[in-house]
Amino acid sequence: MLTMTYEYKLQPTAEQMTVIEHTLDVCRSVWNFALRQRKDWCSSRRSPVNACSLRSEYIISANEPFPSYHKQAKQLTDAKSQYPHLKTVHSQVLQQVLRTLDRAWDDMKARGFGFPRFKNKYRMRSFVFPQLGKEPVKDDAIKFPKFGWIKWRQSRPIPEGFEVKQARIVRKASGYFVMLSLQLNVAIPQPMPQGHPRGLDLGFDKFVATSDGEEIKRPRFLKTKQRQLKLLQRRLKNKQNGSNNRHKLNQKIARLHQRISDHRKDWHFKLAHHLCEGAGMIFVEDINFVSWQRGMLSRHSADAGFGQFVHRLEWVCWKTDTYFAKVNKDGTSQTCPNCGAHTGKKTLEIRVHHCDECGYQTTRDVAASQEIRNRGLTAVGQTVVENVCGLDATGSISHDALVGTERSRNPDSRGLGIPHFKDIKRSEMA
Structure with missing residues (x-):
C-alpha cells in the first residue's frame, strides 16, 4: 500500500x-x-492510601x-x-x-x-x-x-x-x-544497493560533507531574520494580553516564522535532490538529533533542522530509486577511511585528518563521510546479489570484494578506500 x-x-x-x-x-x-x-x-x-496532603x-x-x-x-x-x-x-x-x-x-x-x-x-x-x-x-x-x-x-x-x-x-x-x-493499492519494492556509493557526514561547521570531497556550508535561516524577529518580539511584551494589537503582532511573528520554515524546507529538498544525483547508494550516520538540541548549540541545531533533512533525504532517495541506509555513528572521525587504522580521539578544534599509518590526509568531515561510506558498503556487501564493478562472481559479495583487502592501498582506488564507481556505467553493473 x-x-x-x-x-x-x-x-x-x-x-x-x-x-x-x-x-x-x-x-x-x-x-x-x-x-x-x-x-x-x-x-x-497519586496520594498514598495511608496519608493525605495537608492542603x-x-x-x-x-x-x-x-x-x-x-x-x-x-x-x-x-x-x-x-x-x-x-x-x-x-x-x-x-x-x-x-x-x-x-x-x-x-x-x-x-x-x-x-x-x-x-x-x-x-x-x-x-x-x-x-x-x-x-x-x-x-x-x-x-x-x-x-x-x-x-x-x-x-x-x-x-x-x-x-x-x-x-x-x-x-x-x-x-x-x-x-x-x-x-x-x-500497489506494492513498490524498496531500492536495491547499486551504483556509486556516497557517504554523508552532518555537522555544525559544514552542514554536510560527502565522501566525494564536496563540502556544503550550513545556512543560517534564523540568523538572517533574527534582527527583525527580535524587534517584533520586543514590541510584543508591551501589548496587553487579549488585545487586538497583540493578536495582530502575533500574526506578524507567526508569518515571519513560517517564512523561515519555508526557506529551510525548500533548501532541504533542493540539497537532497543534489546529493542523489549520480549516486546509487546514500549512507548517513544513525544519530539521535534530539540530543543535539539540548546543549549550548541547541539554537543552531534547531535552525539547521538536521533531523528534518535526513527524513526528507530518505523520501527523495525512495522517489529517485536511490538506496538509503543508516550506519553506526561511533568512531567515524577516529578511523582512517584509507587503511582502517585508529587515529585517536580528535577535539573539535582539529579540522584535518592525518593518518600516521598510511599518510592519508584530508579534511576531518570528508574523512568521516568516507568512513561512513565504507561502513555502508560493509553492510550491503552481505545482501548485494548483482555484479559489482565488473566482478565475475554473483550472489553474496563480501566487503573484501567491494573495497579490497587493504582498502585504498590499491592505486586504482584513488585514495577513497573503494574502487572508483563514478566511471562505471549502470548498464555494466546490472
Whole structure:
C-alpha cells in the first residue's frame, strides 16, 4: 500500500473561514475537557492510601475506570444532547481529536514524552476528516462534510489511480491549507544497493560533507531574520494580553516564522535532490538529533533542522530509486577511511585528518563521510546479489570484494578506500 500526502492552499470565503474557526474552537474544547478528565483521574491515584496532603486531594471513586478513548467517545455522544454546539461539528472530526489525544497519551508512557498540553486558540491549528464523500475533488474546489465546496489552488494534479482517504485542514500564518492523504493499492519494492556509493557526514561547521570531497556550508535561516524577529518580539511584551494589537503582532511573528520554515524546507529538498544525483547508494550516520538540541548549540541545531533533512533525504532517495541506509555513528572521525587504522580521539578544534599509518590526509568531515561510506558498503556487501564493478562472481559479495583487502592501498582506488564507481556505467553493473 503506497501512501503519499499532498498539500494545497485553500481559498475559503469569509463565511467558510468562520465555520473553520468555529470547528477549531469546538475541537479545542473537546481536547481540553478530555485531557483534564485524564489528568484528574491520575491525580486521584497519586496520594498514598495511608496519608493525605495537608492542603487537599482530588478524590475519584476507586471503582471508576480510566477514561480511555472508547469511554470518552461514548461520553461525547451523550454530551451532544446537553451541549448542542457539539452537533455543529462533524462527529468523526471530534472522534479524531480523542484519538489524537489517546496517541499522545500512549507516547507519553511508551516513548518518555511529557504530558500532553492544553490548547489555547493559537495551539489548536488543525483537524481531520477521516472520510470524504464520493468524488470530493474538482479542478478548482474540494468538498468537505458540513463545509460544502471550498475553492483551492491545485498546484499539482493528483496522480492517476490514487484515492483520497482523508483530509486535514491546517491553519497557518499565511492562510488555510489542506493536506490530502492519497493511497494506491500497489506494492513498490524498496531500492536495491547499486551504483556509486556516497557517504554523508552532518555537522555544525559544514552542514554536510560527502565522501566525494564536496563540502556544503550550513545556512543560517534564523540568523538572517533574527534582527527583525527580535524587534517584533520586543514590541510584543508591551501589548496587553487579549488585545487586538497583540493578536495582530502575533500574526506578524507567526508569518515571519513560517517564512523561515519555508526557506529551510525548500533548501532541504533542493540539497537532497543534489546529493542523489549520480549516486546509487546514500549512507548517513544513525544519530539521535534530539540530543543535539539540548546543549549550548541547541539554537543552531534547531535552525539547521538536521533531523528534518535526513527524513526528507530518505523520501527523495525512495522517489529517485536511490538506496538509503543508516550506519553506526561511533568512531567515524577516529578511523582512517584509507587503511582502517585508529587515529585517536580528535577535539573539535582539529579540522584535518592525518593518518600516521598510511599518510592519508584530508579534511576531518570528508574523512568521516568516507568512513561512513565504507561502513555502508560493509553492510550491503552481505545482501548485494548483482555484479559489482565488473566482478565475475554473483550472489553474496563480501566487503573484501567491494573495497579490497587493504582498502585504498590499491592505486586504482584513488585514495577513497573503494574502487572508483563514478566511471562505471549502470548498464555494466546490472
